[in-house]
Amino acid sequence: MEKLSFKTNINCNNCIAKVKPFLNQVENIENWQVDINNTDKILSVSGEEELTAEEVIEAVQKAGFSIEKQ
DSSP states (O other): OEEEEEEEOOOSHHHHHHHHHHHHTOTTEEEEEEETTSTTOEEEEEEOTTOOHHHHHHHHHHTTOOEEEO
16 A cells, blocks of 8 residues: 655645545545644545555646645
8 A cells, every 4th residue: 555645735624625526536546634733734645556646746736736745
């Protein structure tokens, strides 16, 4: 299982709701969550070994948010 972490600007539940359909359509993602209480708004993603950071970054950017790999 692949585990990735990203710094984002996803900072509230409405933002999470906006990005949810984009992350849920990435087939290699099994689970994801955003720690909106962390100052860096950490997105943690776990999934199949084929999961790449680029897939996650592309999905979050399509939703209109900034993201960088930690």
